[in-house]
Amino acid sequence: QNAAAPPPAEAPIEFAGREDVDALLNEKIKGKNKMDYKGKSEQMIEYIKKLRACIKWLLEREDANLAEIGKLNGLIDAADKHHAEIVSQLECKIQESVAMKEELQKQYASLGESLKKVEAEQMECLRSYGDEKEARIAAESSRNELSEELNRVKLEQKRLNDQIKMLQDTNKRLQEYNTSLQQYNCNLQADATKNAETIDKLQKEKNTMVETMNGLKDHSNSVKLQLEMAKSSQSEALKQKNNLLSEVEALRGELHQVRDDRDHKSAEINSLLSDLGVYKELTGKSSSELENVMIRCDALEETCSNQTEKIKTLQIQLASANEKLKRSNLTTMETMSEYESQKRMLEDLQLRLTEAEQKIVDGEKLRKKLHNTILELKGNIRVFCRVRPLLSNESGAVSYPNNGENIGRGVELMHNTQSYSFAFDKVFDHSASQEDVFTEISQLVQSALDGYKVCIFAYGQTGSGKTHTMMGNPEFNDQKGLIPRSLEQIFQTSQCLMSQGWKYKMQASMLEIYNETIRDLLATSRTSIQDGAASKYNIKHDANGNTQVSDLTIVDVRSINEVSSLLKRAAQSRSVGKTQMNEESSRSHCVFTLRIFGVNEVCNLLLTSSIHA
Numbered sequence: 035q036n037a038a039a040p041p042p043a044e045a046p047i048e049f050a051g052r053e054d055v056d057a058l059l060n061e062k063i064k065g066k067n068k069m070d071y072k073g074k075s076e077q078m079i080e081y082i083k084k085l086r087a088c089i090k091w092l093l094e095r096e097d098a099n100l101a102e103i104g105k106l107n108g109l110i111d112a113a114d115k116h117h118a119e120i121v122s123q124l125e126c127k128i129q130e131s132v133a134m135k136e137e138l139q140k141q142y143a144s145l146g147e148s149l150k151k152v153e154a155e156q157m158e159c160l161r162s163y164g165d166e167k168e169a170r171i172a173a174e175s176s177r178n179e180l181s182e183e184l185n186r187v188k189l190e191q192k193r194l195n196d197q198i199k200m201l202q203d204t205n206k207r208l209q210e211y212n213t214s215l216q217q218y219n220c221n222l223q224a225d226a227t228k229n230a231e232t233i234d235k236l237q238k239e240k241n242t243m244v245e246t247m248n249g250l251k252d253h254s255n256s257v258k259l260q261l262e263m264a265k266s267s268q269s270e271a272l273k274q275k276n277n278l279l280s281e282v283e284a285l286r287g288e289l290h291q292v293r294d295d296r297d298h299k300s301a302e303i304n305s306l307l308s309d310l311g312v313y314k315e316l317t318g319k320s321s322s323e324l325e326n327v328m329i330r331c332d333a334l335e336e337t338c339s340n341q342t343e344k345i346k347t348l349q350i351q352l353a354s355a356n357e358k359l360k361r362s363n364l365t366t367m368e369t370m371s372e373y374e375s376q377k378r379m380l381e382d383l384q385l386r387l388t389e390a391e392q393k394i395v396d397g398e399k400l401r402k403k404l405h406n407t408i409l410e411l412k413g414n415i416r417v418f419c420r421v422r423p424l425l426s427n428e429s430g431a432v433s434y435p436n437n438g439e440n441i442g443r444g445v446e447l448m449h450n451t452q453s454y455s456f457a458f459d460k461v462f463d464h465s466a467s468q469e470d471v472f473t474e475i476s477q478l479v480q481s482a483l484d485g486y487k488v489c490i491f492a493y494g495q496t497g498s499g500k501t502h503t504m505m506g507n508p509e510f511n512d513q514k515g516l517i518p519r520s521l522e523q524i525f526q527t528s529q530c531l532m533s534q535g536w537k538y539k540m541q542a543s544m545l546e547i548y549n550e551t552i553r554d555l556l557a558t559s560r561t562s563i564q565d566g567a568a569s570k571y572n573i574k575h576d577a578n579g580n581t582q583v584s585d586l587t588i589v590d591v592r593s594i595n596e597v598s599s600l601l602k603r604a605a606q607s608r609s610v611g612k613t614q615m616n617e618e619s620s621r622s623h624c625v626f627t628l629r630i631f632g633v634n635e636v637c638n639l640l641l642t643s644s645i646h647a
């Protein structure tokens with residue numbers, strides 16, 4: 035029965051995976067005991083079945099795998115193809131990339147080079163900027179020092195000039211005094227010579243007189259001797275007469291002779307007496323003459339002693355005058371040497387002054403260069419925004435960024451809950467003063483004096499503050515706008531530059547453009563401003579980039595006051611226009627032009643520039 039009976043339908047053995055196969059392979063054939071071969075063989079058969087099923091499953095799986103592999107190989111082939119395509123595309127791309135990379139590397143290298151160059155240039159610029167800044171500071175300080183030195187030198191020069199003048203005056207006075215002393219000395223010497231001559235003459239006269247007196251004395255002595263002799267002979271004769279008289283008696287013969295002798299002797303006596311009288315007279319005369327001579331001699335001696343006294347006094351005076359002369363000569367010499375040293379010092383100072391002036395001129399040139407380099411670095415065209423305070427009937431929301439790169443140069447507006455940001459070179463908020471705005475542009479004004487053309491203009495809607503910023507209220511210092519402040523700076527700086535040899539001439543003109551029509555605001559005749567004559571003005575540009583308006587009134591201005599009155603005149607002309615044209619006036623544009631002509635004869639330079647506002 036068992037053999038005939040069909041075996042029960044066996045449940046197909048299924049394998050889920052490798053674990054089932056491993057489990058099958060790890061199965062052990064165990065009988066109920068060691069001798070249970072039947073049980074073991076049944077288990078073995080079962081096991082073989084399972085193995086067969088497993089082999090089948092594995093074969094099926096292998097087929098499936100082969101099919102899968104075939105599919106996969108197909109897929110792999112397709113993928114390979116695709117891959118090959120992609121590879122070729124990639125290769126193309128890689129080649130392109132390589133080419134691009136090379137190109138980029140080249141560009142990168144050239145950019146690197148240019149970057150290096152730019153960096154080097156930048157470094158160079160920064161360095162030169164730093165150097166220039168330092169040089170500028172040094173130049174400014176040296177300019178200040180030099181101007182101080184110049185002032186000191188000027189003061190010193192003035193003091194020295196005064197001293198020299200004083201010394202020259204003293205010298206002149208001393209020379210005059212010297213001349214007068216010499217004159218006086220000459221006079222004294224002439225007087226002394228004259229006196230010496232007079233003394234000589236008088237001495238000679240005195241000698242002659244003494245000689246005459248001696249002669250007369252001798253003569254008187256001889257006459258006296260003769261008189262004595264005559265007296266003695268008379269007494270002898272008398273004796274003889276007595277003898278004769280006594281002998282008369284005795285000697286009558288001899289009487290006659292004796293009488294004759296006597297007569298003769300009497301005649302002789304008479305003649306001798308008469309001689310004696312003459313001599314006596316002569317002696318008297320001589321005595322009186324002698325007395326006169328003696329008196330004259332005394333007078334002459336007195337005169338002589340007086341003259342000697344005078345001569346002595348004069349000689350003393352002469353000595354003191356000579357002493358004075360010597361002293362004055364010494365003083366003159368000293369003065370002359372001092373004058374010479376002062377002159378040398380003055381020459382030295384003048385040399386230093388010239389050098390200082392040259393240094394100032396060089397410093398000024400450097401300053402100009404640096405100033406304009408700085409302006410160029412800052413940008414030749416700059417746009418500022420000024421926000422005016424809100425009026426009482428206005429509302430609005432304006433804010434300023436307080437971080438990021440736009441600090442101080444950004445402004446943010448709110449409109450219909452949307453925020454709009456703007457950036458400029460600089461933003462002046464509503465609290466900025468007229469001076470703050472001017473400080474920012476004042477360097478441009480300096481450039482105008484250095485020969486650059488400068489244009490400053492305000493742009494904005496009606497009531498935004500253009501007139502306030504540009505003109506302001508010139509009557510009040512803190513309300514003055516850019517135009518009056520610029521002009522003040524121009525005039526002040528041009529005054530300072532005069533010391534460096536610069537002479538400036540300025541010409542002002544002012545016009546208004548309304549509805550494309552030009553009106554001359556400085557025209558003296560009102561009709562020419564208001565009537566149809568306005569059409570005669572034409573705008574012309576020349577090859578040098580200068581723009582001119584024909585037939586416009588140009589006024590020479592020499593001081594800030596003249597410019598102020600011109601601005602007032604123009605404002606009046608404007609306001610007259612406004613009255614006549616009512617509300618449309620605010621749409622007009624006003625242009626103020628100052629032309630600057632500078633000449634420097636020291637450096638032989640000439641410049642023309644202009645400032646338009």
Ligand SMILES: Nc1ncnc2c1ncn2[C@@H]1O[C@H](COP(=O)(O)OP(=O)(O)OP(=O)(O)O)[C@@H](O)[C@H]1O
Pocket residue numbers: 421422423464494495496497498499500501502503620621
């Ligand atoms: N920064 C400011 N501070 C104070 N007040 C200001 C400022 N800016 C403008 N204002 C005032 O605002 C008003 C209008 O200014 P302003 O006349 O200068 O405008 P505007 O732009 O010239 O106008 P318009 O184009 O019509 O001539 C003036 O009363 C002026 O004083």
